[in-house]
Amino acid sequence: MAPRILVQEAPFDAAAEAARLTEGRTDVGALASFTGLCRADDGLRAMVLEHYPGMTERALLRIAEEAMARWPLTACTVIHRHGRITPGEPIVLVLTASAHRAAALESCAFLMDWLKTKAPFWKREELAEGGSRWVEARATDEAAASRW
Amino acid sequence: MKILYFAWVRERTGVAEEEIALPDGVRDIAALVDHLAARSPGHAAAFENRRTIRAAVNQDFATPDTTVAPGDEVAFFPPVTGG
Structure with missing residues (x-):
């Protein structure tokens, strides 16, 4: 099954997305899911995500596809939002389905680590006191991506 | 060729996209950055610290020695911060 990739401004329905991967199947023994949400650190008002249309979907x-080549997955879904996202709202969803849990859990972590460093998104924070600033890339994210 | 800028690189150059003629002798990303940095004070500011700039050629991540040719789509942006 080809990966399901969505880059969209609208919120997503994580439960409905999860149901898609198991519906009518009896070979899926493990479904792993990760949802990344916008936090209100230091009273942050919103996060604005810019991306590179075309390259984002491709990346x-x-x-x-790399995850599906490395682990025996029956399906995988990646949904990443862009635009203005307020605290409490979801930003990203990764779902992986497999016969067994190790493949599902490991590939889910792999997908998050890689998409943080290999997908063209940029976050700008709207600050509590007004104004905004671009989020800087973190060396710890680079280290997490290189462990795979 | 089409040049795209994203995030604070776009804010500094003041343009999201521009069409340029690739000058003779410019064959890779490093040389293209030298050329673009001379276009305006904003471009110079955007490319001030080259270690903080990433690039893509035809929507694939590139490095300073990646070759560029007329007709390519080249993008410049800060290190990515999605997820």
Whole structure:
């Protein structure tokens, strides 16, 4: 099954997305899911995500295909939002389905680590006191991506 | 060729996208950055610290020695911060 990749401004329905991967199947023994949400650190008002239309979808598909090549997955879904997202709202969803849990859990972590460093998104924070600033890339994210 | 800028690189150059003629002798990303940095004070500011700039050629991540050719789509942006 080809990975399901969505780059969208609208919120997503994580439960409905999860149901898609198991519906009518009896070979899926493990479904792993990760949802990344916007936190209100230091009273942050919102997060604005910019991306590179075209390259974003391409990069996410490549990362998902890499996961499907490395682990025996029956399906995988990556949904990443862009635009203005307020605290409490979901930003990203990764779902992986497999016969067994190790493949599902490991590939889910792999997908998050890689998409943080290999997909063209940029976050700008709208601050509590007004104004905004671009989020800087973290060395710890780079280290997490390189462990795979 | 089409040049795209994202995030604070776009804010500094003041343009999201521009069409340029690839000058003779410019064959890789490093040389293209030298050329673009001379276009305006904003471009110079955007490319001030080259270690903080990433690039893509035809929507694939590139490095300073990646070759560029007329007709390519080249993008410049800060290190990515998605997820």
